[in-house]
Amino acid sequence: MTDGLVFDDDTNLLHVRAKERAARDADEANLYPELFPYREVPRVAFGAGEIPMRVPEEIFITDTTFRDGQQARAPFTAGQVRGLYELMHELGGPKGIVRQCEFFVYTPEDRRALALCRERGHRFPEITSWIRATKEDFDLVRDLGISETGILTSCSDYHIFHKLRLTRAQAMEKYLSVVKMALARGIRPRCHLEDVTRADIAGFVLPFADELMKLARESGVSIKIRCCDTLGVGVPYPGAALPRSVPGILHALRTVSGVPCAQLEWHGHNDFHMGVANASAAWLYGAAAVNCCLLGIGERTGNVPLEAMVMEYCQLRGASGGMNLPALTKIAEYFKRELGYAIPPQTPFVGDGFCTTRAGVHADGLLKDERIYSIFDTRSLLGRENEVVVDARSGAAGVTFWINRHFGLSLDKTSPVVRSVKQAVDAMFLTGRTDAVGDEEMRQLTNAALKAMDN
Numbered sequence: 001m002t003d004g005l006v007f008d009d010d011t012n013l014l015h016v017r018a019k020e021r022a023a024r025d026a027d028e029a030n031l032y033p034e035l036f037p038y039r040e041v042p043r044v045a046f047g048a049g050e051i052p053m054r055v056p057e058e059i060f061i062t063d064t065t066f067r068d069g070q071q072a073r074a075p076f077t078a079g080q081v082r083g084l085y086e087l088m089h090e091l092g093g094p095k096g097i098v099r100q101c102e103f104f105v106y107t108p109e110d111r112r113a114l115a116l117c118r119e120r121g122h123r124f125p126e127i128t129s130w131i132r133a134t135k136e137d138f139d140l141v142r143d144l145g146i147s148e149t150g151i152l153t154s155c156s157d158y159h160i161f162h163k164l165r166l167t168r169a170q171a172m173e174k175y176l177s178v179v180k181m182a183l184a185r186g187i188r189p190r191c192h193l194e195d196v197t198r199a200d201i202a203g204f205v206l207p208f209a210d211e212l213m214k215l216a217r218e219s220g221v222s223i224k225i226r227c228c229d230t231l232g233v234g235v236p237y238p239g240a241a242l243p244r245s246v247p248g249i250l251h252a253l254r255t256v257s258g259v260p261c262a263q264l265e266w267h268g269h270n271d272f273h274m275g276v277a278n279a280s281a282a283w284l285y286g287a288a289a290v291n292c293c294l295l296g297i298g299e300r301t302g303n304v305p306l307e308a309m310v311m312e313y314c315q316l317r318g319a320s321g322g323m324n325l326p327a328l329t330k331i332a333e334y335f336k337r338e339l340g341y342a343i344p345p346q347t348p349f350v351g352d353g354f355c356t357t358r359a360g361v362h363a364d365g366l367l368k369d370e371r372i373y374s375i376f377d378t379r380s381l382l383g384r385e386n387e388v389v390v391d392a393r394s395g396a397a398g399v400t401f402w403i404n405r406h407f408g409l410s411l412d413k414t415s416p417v418v419r420s421v422k423q424a425v426d427a428m429f430l431t432g433r434t435d436a437v438g439d440e441e442m443r444q445l446t447n448a449a450l451k452a453m454d455n
Contacts, residue, residue: 015047029157045241055243056261060099069293081113093322096124143144148188157196190224209257232271236281248283265289326383356387391430391436422450
């Protein structure tokens with residue numbers, strides 16, 4: 001099909017042709033044109049073979065709402081950062097499943113927000129920062145006395161050759177110099193491998209990880225590696241070829257460069273709707289941490305939603321790890337109330353539509369047994385009740401559910417009250433109405449029906 005790929009008629013998948021390992025300091029950039037042809041949709045190739053799962057003993061969540069999340073919206077005020085930080089502390093529970101938050105440190109408002117959160121005195125989420133790989137940025141972190149900082153270490157040749165205008169050796173030397181500065185001053189470095197899913201894994205990523213692990217052994221400091229799927233092109237499929245393979249990247253870092261699971265982290269974007277799947281694969285194949293944003297905010301299509309990985313943690317572990325799940329509802333309410341943020345109603349777990357149905361057949365199921373159309377007890381787990389929106393398709397079941405829910409009754413579909421309200425609703429739509437009947441309208445109709453029954 002191309003110089004680098006061949007279509008396998010047996011599996012009906014693209015496979016990578018065998019080729020020699022790339023040199024560490026290549027003369028030309030390796031841009032993987034067979035996978036990223038630019039004028040076409042990127043291709044997923046296979047041929048890597050089966051990779052065993054390796055879930056770390058401890059898995060947890062880190063947050064980048066106050067860093068990457070702010071690159072997609074108006075900056076938070078310092079007070080808003082403090083409010084959200086407090087809610088993340090409440091969500092994470094005593095074990096700190098929401099383990100860390102990272103902050104920008106460039107503006108006075110950034111530093112004020114950091115100070116306000118520090119004043120809370122919480123162990124979790126631990127406050128960390130993010131800097132570019134420059135001495136000037138490092139001096140900011142040093143002066144603030146932050147214990148851990150992320151360092152931008154772009155690793156694809158797209159960045160090294162075409163953005164930084166460096167060779168691989170020069171890029172590595174630049175990155176390692178800042179890492180050494182951090183180590184010399186007792187600051188834990190966290191290297192952000194930007195654009196890792198388009199990087200030459202064997203030719204740059206693993207040699208760089210080798211050097212980082214060497215420094216970690218020499219210093220006794222656990223240097224972390226954050227694998228950043230900057231354009232969201234990673235895939236979780238078993239057997240997918242590098243560099244797009246999330247399992248393959250983590251497996252190589254663990255087994256070839258010897259990076260411990262506790263020092264591996266995944267940071268994903270959602271450009272191809274794969275954010276959550278890739279983050280879950282990262283846990284399954286060896287990363288202890290997945291980096292997220294509240295409500296999935298972030299540049300372009302957003303980052304991995306923190307609330308999604310909270311639920312994924314519960315599913316994979318079979319328990320909440322002490323997290324306070326109703327705090328997710330509080331976070332959503334805070335975004336709407338304090339930030340004026342419109343959460344799309346179909347958003348899982350936090351959108352208004354998550355516990356709401358318009359379909360009469362669904363309402364009928366909820367009336368008989370909530371478990372038919374509700375995957376878990378949203379009342380106890382999220383502090384949210386199942387709801388019905390009454391419209392032209394709600395039927396008697398939808399009207400019954402609404403009345404029982406809002407009036408604390410136990411009517412059935414044959415009740416005269418239900419029949420009266422349904423007739424009034426049907427009449428509205430027979431005259432051409434298209435929008436749903438609001439709660440206040442439904443209250444008025446129900447009160448009128450109840451009053452008529454009393455008379």
